[in-house]
Amino acid sequence: MLALLVAAGVALGTLVPRPLFGGAAAGDATSRHILVFTNPIHTDIAVPIDDGVLEKFDFLLDAGIQADLPAARYLVFGWGSKAFYIGTPTWSELKPAPVLAALTLDNSVMHVDLAGEIALPQPTVSRFDISEAGFASLLDFIDGSFERGSAGVQRIPGVAYGAYDGFFDANGKFNALAGCNTWTAAALRQAGLTTGWWNPLPATLNxxxxxxxxxxxxxxxxxQP
Structure with a gap:
């Protein structure tokens, strides 16, 4: 019975659009683009780097994220469970405790990475053309996802997957019903796109x-279906 209720919730969450009537920052012009990276359980948003983006996220440069490198083309943002995200750099390092935290209730983090040129099409990358207004709203949403204390945004020390990424404490609590993919969906709605009402999985979001x-x-x- 529970499985049927979950399946029905996922189906309705995919088929009922959000918002019901048009995007929050929709516009006729599609002068900007963004990318969404997908793996079996997680999605990230990649934002093209330009002077305006570097100015918006100058605190990342101060924290050691080298977004001004000549080869850097995208800033990649992902929101997720602190225990799972930090504790599971690869599938081979999967442990019970981070999984339990992600399935119940956990603090959240923002993971920030860099990407170079992205050749399209790719099966794990989607491109979206959006308006200037949608792009600005998306940047505001991402910026607002970083937790700010008395000293501003703080990088979590000693934690990274590689040489060019980092983790930051984020706003909001993570759980299985409101996880990384629902964050991505909310961000895309700010960009003027329409998603399903509830998209806990990359497949349903896509x-x-x-x-x-x-x-x-x-x-x-x-x-894709």
Whole structure:
């Protein structure tokens, strides 16, 4: 019975659009683009680096994220469970405690990474063309996801997957119902796109994006119906 209720919730969450009537920052012009990276359980948003983005996220440069490197083309943002995200750099390092934390209630983190040129199409990358207003709203949403204390945004020391990424404490609590992919969906709605009402999985998020957004604004990757 529980499995049927969960399946029904996922189906309705995918098929019912959010928002019901148009995107929050939708516009006719599609002068900017963003990318969404997808793996079996997680999604990240990649934002093209330019002077405005570097100014918006100058605190990342101060924290050692080398977004001004000549080869850097995208800042990649992902929100997720602190225990799981930090404790599971690779699938081979999967442990019970971080999984339990992610399935119940956990503090959240922002993971920031860099990417160079991205050749498209790729099965795990989707491109979205959005308006200037949508792009600005997306940046504001991402910026607002970083936790700010009395000293501003603080990088979590000694924690990274590689030489160019880092973790930062984030706003909001992570749980299985409101996880990394629901954060991505909320961010994309700020960009003027329409998602499903509830998208806890990358597959359902990708399906809803394909259902409700103009093909001219959406070059799909990831898992499609």
């Amino acid at each position: 399906w809803s994006l394909g259902l409700y957004n103009r093909p001219s604004s959406f070059q799909p990757g990831g898992v």
